[in-house]
Amino acid sequence: MDYNELKILFQKYQEGKITREEFYLLQKQVNMHSDKTLQPIFEKQWEQFEEYIPLSSDKQEMLYTRILSSRDLPKGGYYRNWWIRIAASILILFTMGWAFSLYNENQQMQQLTERNVVIKAGDSPSSIILPDGTNVKLNSYSSLSYRSDFGVKARTVSLSGEGYFEVKRDETRQFVVKTNHIDTKVLGTKFNVHAYEDEDFLEMALLEGSVQVNTIKSPYRSLVVKPKEKVVYNKAEDELILKVSDNDIETAWLSDILIFQHDTLRYVLDCLERKYRVTFHVEDDILLSDIYTGAFDEKDIIDILEILKIHYHFDYVKEDSNIYLKARTEP
Structure with a gap:
């Protein structure tokens, strides 16, 4: 390694941009290079630390004596002062280097713990057991995320879509389900969260x-x-509203049943789109405000369409994943 490369390593170190591998290389090169090569670099290093805390005279003498005992150096004032400065620079470099190494390791550990575990359900519900023993069932096309250190200090998850939770009780650590609008906080319980962004x-x-x-x-x-x-x-x-509910409708999806109670046809079609991965195209929007009450456990979307068209008098055409609805004209 030449002088310029060594200078670049020192500059990276001073700017806090040096990597772990480069720092170890710098340590190795300092041990390998001659005093003549190191002198201008260390002098520049010394000048970077104008606010250093000066060493006591006893420590200066001790460092100088130790350096002299291991090197054949003249005892002139210039060399004495220069080697004390070099010794102080070395102390600054490697004391800070040790701190840098520890800081780097702590940063890496911090980054690892802050990584998110993301679980996504496909076109059917998925079951999960979290690290604390909590059972979660995700509805179709829902996702759950949590930090990789979940349960160490906190039990927090983020939900997009719909999930049913049976939370393992822990009096010391609250369980929190976060969405983009509300947070649900518990110690141990069973509940369902419906939070589709659309x-x-x-x-x-x-x-x-x-x-x-x-x-x-x-x-x-x-x-x-x-x-x-x-x-x-x-x-x-x-608006946040508290309502009475028997929970049958809210958790019907756990049994693969869709239940609607005084819901608009628009809402019914939205639920069918999500479950069966289709897209509805409605020619007459007047249909969408009609109210529907009923339940579906059919596996095929065509069977459901046959039921709905009796109620709403529409015709439909299915082309791949697109379904076109058109109000039937009465003769």
């Missing part, structure tokens, strides 16, 4: 235990929920 509302339905639901944006609101109650958050109105 829908106008979020729901949290409680089956067992007790939970607290908080909005995450101002004005902040908080509700304590009991079993057979659910919280509905309206995105458009920024």
Whole structure:
């Protein structure tokens, strides 16, 4: 390694941009190079630390004596002063280098713990057991993420879509389900969170235990929920409402059943799109405001369309994953 390469390593070190491998190389090169090569580099290094804490005279003498005992050097004032400066520079370099090494390792460990584990459900529900023993069932095309150090200090997950949680009780660490609009905080309980980003509302339905639901944006609101109650958050109105619920409708998807109760046809079609991975094209939007109550457990979307067209008097054409609905003209 030539002089310029050694200088570049020192510069990287001073700027805090040196890698672990480069730092170890720098240490090795300092030991290998002659004093003549190192002198201008160390002098520049010394000048970078104008606010250093001066060594005591005793420590200076001790360092100088040790250096003289291992090297055949003249005892002139210039060499004495220069080697004390070099010794101080070495102390600064390698003391800070040790700190750099520890800092680098801590940074790497921090980055590892901050990495997210992401679990995504495909076209059917998926079951997960979290590191703390909590059971989660994700609905189709939903995702759950959590930090890789989940459970060490905190138990926090982020949900997009719909998930059913049976939380392992832990009095010391609260379990939190985060969405883009509300947080649900529990110790141990069973509940369902419906939080699809493309829908106008979020729901949290409680089956067992007790939970607290908080909005995450101002004005902040908080509700304590009991079993057979659910919280509905309206995105458009920024409204948080507590309702009574028997939970049958909210958890019907766990049995692969779609249940609708006084829901608009638009909402029904949205749910069918998500479950069967199709896209509806409706020629007459007047149809979409009609109300539907009923349940579907059919495996084939065509069977459901045959039921719906009896109620709403429409015709349909299916082309691959696209379904076109057109209101039937009565003779």
